[in-house]
Amino acid sequence: xxxxxxxxxxxxxxxxxxxxxxxxxxxxxxxxxxxxxxxxxxxxxxxxxxxxxxxxxxxxxxxxxxxxxxxxxxxxxxxxxxxxxxxxxxxxxxxxxxxxxxxxxxxxxxxxxxxxxxxxxxxxxxxxxxxxxxxxxxxxxxxxxxxxxxxxxxxxxxxxxxxxxxxxxxxxxxxxxxxxxxxxxxxxxxxxxxxxxxxxxxxxxxxxxxxxxxxxxxxxxxxxxxxxxxxxxxxxxxxxxxxxxxxxxxxxxxxxxxxxxxxxxxxxxxxxxxxxxxxxxxxxxxxxxxxxxxxxxxxxxxxxxxxxxxxxxxxxxxxxxxxxxxxxxxxxxxxxxxxxxxxxxxxxxxxxxxxxxxxx
Amino acid sequence: xxxxxxxxxxxxxxxxxxxxxxxxxxxxxxxxxxxxxxxxxxxxxxxxxxxxxxxxxxxxxxxxxxxxxxxxxxxxxxxxxxxxxxxxxxxxxxxxxxxxxxxxxxxxxxxxxxxxxxxxxxxxxxxxxxxxxxxxxxxxxxxxxxxxxxxxxxxxxxxxxxxxxxxxxxxxxxxxxxxxxxxxxxxxxxxxxxxxxxxxxxxxxxxxxxxxxxxxxxxxxxxxxxxxxxxxxxxxxxxxx
Numbered sequence: 001x002x003x004x005x006x007x008x009x010x011x012x013x014x015x016x017x018x019x020x021x022x023x024x025x026x027x028x029x030x031x032x033x034x035x036x037x038x039x040x041x042x043x044x045x046x047x048x049x050x051x052x053x054x055x056x057x058x059x060x061x062x063x064x065x066x067x068x069x070x071x072x073x074x075x076x077x078x079x080x081x082x083x084x085x086x087x088x089x090x091x092x093x094x095x096x097x098x099x100x101x102x103x104x105x106x107x108x109x110x111x112x113x114x115x116x117x118x119x120x121x122x123x124x125x126x127x128x129x130x131x132x133x134x135x136x137x138x139x140x141x142x143x144x145x146x147x148x149x150x151x152x153x154x155x156x157x158x159x160x161x162x163x164x165x166x167x168x169x170x171x172x173x174x175x176x177x178x179x180x181x182x183x184x185x186x187x188x189x190x191x192x193x194x195x196x197x198x199x200x201x202x203x204x205x206x207x208x209x210x211x212x213x214x215x216x217x218x219x220x221x222x223x224x225x226x227x228x229x230x231x232x233x234x235x236x237x238x239x240x241x242x243x244x245x246x247x248x249x250x251x252x253x254x255x256x257x258x259x260x261x262x263x264x265x266x267x268x269x270x271x272x273x274x275x276x277x278x279x280x281x282x283x284x285x286x287x288x289x290x291x292x293x294x295x296x297x298x299x300x301x302x303x304x305x306x307x308x309x310x311x312x313x314x315x316x317x318x319x320x321x322x323x324x325x326x327x328x329x330x331x332x333x334x335x336x337x338x339x340x341x342x343x344x345x346x347x348x349x350x351x352x353x354x355x356x357x358x359x360x
Numbered sequence: 361x362x363x364x365x366x367x368x369x370x371x372x373x374x375x376x377x378x379x380x381x382x383x384x385x386x387x388x389x390x391x392x393x394x395x396x397x398x399x400x401x402x403x404x405x406x407x408x409x410x411x412x413x414x415x416x417x418x419x420x421x422x423x424x425x426x427x428x429x430x431x432x433x434x435x436x437x438x439x440x441x442x443x444x445x446x447x448x449x450x451x452x453x454x455x456x457x458x459x460x461x462x463x464x465x466x467x468x469x470x471x472x473x474x475x476x477x478x479x480x481x482x483x484x485x486x487x488x489x490x491x492x493x494x495x496x497x498x499x500x501x502x503x504x505x506x507x508x509x510x511x512x513x514x515x516x517x518x519x520x521x522x523x524x525x526x527x528x529x530x531x532x533x534x535x536x537x538x539x540x541x542x543x544x545x546x547x548x549x550x551x552x553x554x555x556x557x558x559x560x561x562x563x564x565x566x567x568x569x570x571x572x573x574x575x576x577x578x579x580x581x582x583x584x585x586x587x588x589x590x591x592x593x594x595x596x597x598x599x600x601x
Contacts, residue, residue, distance in 0.1 A: 206465075209455060210459055213448045213451060213459045216449055217446045217449075219430075219446055221448075222429075223410075223446075225431045225432075226459070280450070342450055
């Protein structure tokens with residue numbers, strides 16, 4: 001060890017409290033989302049408006065996924081189940097009675113006669129999801145590594161089966177239509193910014209830091225009396241609520257939902273987004289979603305075939321699925337920390353600023 | 361005060377501990393030495409809850425804690441470092457120490473008031489490295505950081521498993537001075553395991569010598585090296601005769 005190690009810095013840098021780091025860092029991370037969002041709202045045609053709305057909803061899911069997976073280090077494959085619960089909660093509670101008479105006339109628990117204002121339906125839905133998350137979280141938190149991942153996958157399948165095979169409540173395989181479409185791109189973007197800040201606040205909080213420590217060295221965390229199970233439970237519930245919010249937004253944006261929207265396709269697309277960006281940071285979640293949303297749209301052009309740059313291409317259906325798989329495999333093999341690396345955007349920026357000052 | 365008596369632990373017929381004893385009072389620095397395989401690290405792992413003892417008692421300030429899990433033992437006031445380092449690699453040096461402090465503040469707020477993360481970093485020469493990811497530090501620096509991290513839990517007893525391993529003479533001396541000053545400042549009891557006898561002699565008032573899973577001698581450094589049993593274990597039977 002060199003002498004330099006024992007040199008003490010003359011002034012102790014004043015450090016900001018964690019909640020200030022969380023809020024300001026979250027807002028900095030959200031800047032690209034806000035800029036792209038405003039540009040789309042102002043100039044893009046309707047098709048791209050809808051595309052951006054879907055991407056922003058995916059962003060909420062990916063950020064929700066990051067809250068659990070990025071901090072606990074446990075791969076999570078069941079997050080879309082919570083998105084689905086959020087969406088179906090809105091469908092069941094907020095759809096006008098007239099529509100419900102057509103879709104779920106025999107709903108149990110008297111739900112066929114219930115029509116709540118969307119805002120109240122949101123609160124009730126989130127409360128129900130919270131209960132489901134607390135119960136499932138107790139199981140997940142006891143496990144670690146691969147066992148927890150498999151249980152999260154089982155949870156996805158159970159919830160999906162429930163949507164499919166309980167038509168009296170969920171309308172089964174067919175689309176559930178007639179949900180009030182009261183949400184547009186601006187509201188979805190605002191929610192995206194909010195969850196980015198919430199995710200960052202959790203990451204920087206005393207509990208978030210402790211959870212990250214358990215992921216990096218469980219024994220050392222044990223020796224510091226850190227309660228890994230309690231922290232996993234907390235992040236699981238927070239993650240579930242964020243993912244459910246995405247489902248709620250989707251239902252209120254699209255007006256029609258069906259079980260397959262919240263299944264493997266969505267699970268793996270959002271997982272690929274998080275892995276591509278880097279699951280350790282909220283920045284990774286944001287940039288992974290931005291890059292892959294744009295990338296997948298570009299691939300869709302090739303998928304349908306046609307003439308590109310003078311070349312006549314055959315239709316290549318399923319190309320986007322292949323691309324998703326390739327993203328996951330290549331990232332895991334070449335850059336497991338994701339393209340954004342281990343630092344948040346604001347940390348990278350302030351580091352770059354310091355280097356810039358230092359070289360002057 | 362930590363008081364350990366008659367601990368036994370076997371792994372599939374091998375008696376790693378066969379009635380091991382250990383004692384450490386507040387403000388005391390105790391050495392735990394013995395040849396390779398004597399059971400020193402096993403004893404630390406039993407005391408800190410990472411292994412369950414087959415029999416025996418561990419009491420801390422009069423409270424029986426044998427067989428508790430590591431979290432509860434840490435909460436009760438025993439901190440440790442690891443022979444094979446266990447750092448939170450992607451967290452910064454400051455965060456490694458801070459996370460211990462934050463947990464202590466949740467569990468024992470009145471004790472945590474005595475802990476100052478910045479002062480700890482300063483004390484262990486880590487201030488300039490505070491923002492560096494712990495995983496990129498040299499091995500020796502990670503050792504210093506582990507001790508600082510353990511102290512951030514405001515422990516009553518600190519157990520250091522080979523803290524001087526891999527340090528050169530000058531660094532070992534500095535480590536000895538730091539351990540002594542930490543003891544003076546906090547009046548924690550400190551148990552030090554090491555192979556470096558000169559290091560142990562220089563900082564410990566009392567030394568427990570282990571061989572084959574139990575204590576064979578205990579005493580202050582001067583008396584201990586006149587004990588024929590200790591000489592036999594360390595130098596060989598011929599020299600003792």
